[in-house]
Amino acid sequence: EEVRDWFGENLARQRRPQGVFGVAKGRNLIVIQVESLQSFVIGLKVGGREVTPNLNAFAKEASLASNVYNQTGSGNSSDAEFLANAALYPAASGVAYTRFAGNHYEAFPKTLQDNGYRVFAMHGDRPGFWNRGHMYPALGFEKFISKKDYVNDESIGMGLSDKSFFRQSLEMLTQERQPFYSFMVTLTSHYPYNFPRLMEQADFDAGEYKGTVVGSYLAAIHYLDREFGVFIKGLKSSGLYDRSVIALYGDHNAIPRWDSPTLSKLLGTDFTKDYNWRYVQRVPLMINVPGVKRLVWNRKMALGLVNLPRSLALLLGIDFNSGLGTDIFDDSEAPVIFRNGSYVAGEIFVEPAKKSAVNVKSGEPKDYAAYAGMTEKVRKILDVSDKILEYDLMPELYRK
Numbered sequence: 001e002e003v004r005d006w007f008g009e010n011l012a013r014q015r016r017p018q019g020v021f022g023v024a025k026g027r028n029l030i031v032i033q034v035e036s037l038q039s040f041v042i043g044l045k046v047g048g049r050e051v052t053p054n055l056n057a058f059a060k061e062a063s064l065a066s067n068v069y070n071q072t073g074s075g076n077s078s079d080a081e082f083l084a085n086a087a088l089y090p091a092a093s094g095v096a097y098t099r100f101a102g103n104h105y106e107a108f109p110k111t112l113q114d115n116g117y118r119v120f121a122m123h124g125d126r127p128g129f130w131n132r133g134h135m136y137p138a139l140g141f142e143k144f145i146s147k148k149d150y151v152n153d154e155s156i157g158m159g160l161s162d163k164s165f166f167r168q169s170l171e172m173l174t175q176e177r178q179p180f181y182s183f184m185v186t187l188t189s190h191y192p193y194n195f196p197r198l199m200e201q202a203d204f205d206a207g208e209y210k211g212t213v214v215g216s217y218l219a220a221i222h223y224l225d226r227e228f229g230v231f232i233k234g235l236k237s238s239g240l241y242d243r244s245v246i247a248l249y250g251d252h253n254a255i256p257r258w259d260s261p262t263l264s265k266l267l268g269t270d271f272t273k274d275y276n277w278r279y280v281q282r283v284p285l286m287i288n289v290p291g292v293k294r295l296v297w298n299r300k301m302a303l304g305l306v307n308l309p310r311s312l313a314l315l316l317g318i319d320f321n322s323g324l325g326t327d328i329f330d331d332s333e334a335p336v337i338f339r340n341g342s343y344v345a346g347e348i349f350v351e352p353a354k355k356s357a358v359n360v361k362s363g364e365p366k367d368y369a370a371y372a373g374m375t376e377k378v379r380k381i382l383d384v385s386d387k388i389l390e391y392d393l394m395p396e397l398y399r400k
């Protein structure tokens with residue numbers, strides 16, 4: 001009853017923002033989750049060379065949100081997928097993809113399928129990793145094109161190289177019935193980033209950072225960027241680009257804190273300060289609706305991947321009322337919530353466990369007591385998410 005009440009109130013608040021709803025009606029949706037992509041590489045130059053020239057160019061055509069925070073828990077990449085497809089939070093303990101694969105979901109892929117879309121996930125790792133082989137059908141994906149379905153003509157690190165992944169995936173997309181939702185998860189830019197074949201192919205001189213985790217990361221992201229660029233070119237020449245919405249985001253952080261001195265040197269930021277470290281954990285989110293002028297969304301609100309399904313659905317002219325995310329066009333002050341109960345509201349990072357509130361950009365301390373109401377709302381949202389998972393409540397909430 002408690003969860004049903006919360007959902008009822010939440011539903012009553014949802015709207016269809018003008019100038020957004022249905023601007024991409026009937027288009028395909030291509031969502032690319034990029035392994036370990038963090039915001040700080042976008043626009044960054046090292047030794048006078050852009051690390052991500054293709055992502056930078058894509059960001060100019062797309063709308064780029066730079067205030068998106070990594071919300072993952074112990075499920076890393078799988079948590080990012082869960083947030084972006086089910087709009088639910090990572091599990092309170094353990095990993096949602098393994099603990100709750102037997103649940104019933106009203107997730108975004110299922111909504112799109114109900115609206116006539118072909119929905120499939122593509123990823124160059126084995127289906128058992130993160131239990132995707134069981135979780136994807138539970139989320140409503142009709143098909144999981146995994147390592148065993150691609151021709152394994154080039155392997156790097158954990159599976160198929162991004163180069164081969166993008167090339168073969170493009171061929172498959174051009175054969176698909178439209179409209180489709182293709183959820184693509186890249187793999188090569190995975191920690192520790194220094195796979196020998198990747199380093200050979202990356203063609204990026206990290207200069208004084210060469211040999212460090214940060215240096216290998218820059219090279220790995222440069223490689224990802226190049227292959228992404230080839231993919232976008234292919235989408236354009238096949239005609240799919242103009243008939244699609246293309247969204248891309250980074251799944252989680254990339255650099256362990258023990259290597260933060262190298263990152264401090266690169267970015268000129270003092271990462272011994274916690275607020276700076278928190279702020280640099282942002283991941284980029286880009287949404288491109290080719291031919292439609294750049295989207296205007298709430299720049300003041302801190303965002304998370306939990307907001308993605310509802311936002312993308314609005315563009316396609318579809319209501320996605322499940323899950324716990326607001327949309328990015330919302331004019332509210334909704335905070336971005338982390339698994340441990342801390343959150344960012346606008347620019348203020350609030351940590352209930354430490355009873356602290358601080359401006360995440362400037363480090364200026366704030367009055368923690370002023371956030372008591374919001375802290376309680378955050379606690380409630382995580383509690384609702386946990387109850388949905390623990391008691392498999394979606395069928396109860398959405399029984400027709």
Ligand code: GP9
Nearest residue numbers: 075076077078125129187
């Ligand atoms: C594994 C890949 C990486 O298939 O998605 O997962 P991660 O280790 O980053 O959670």
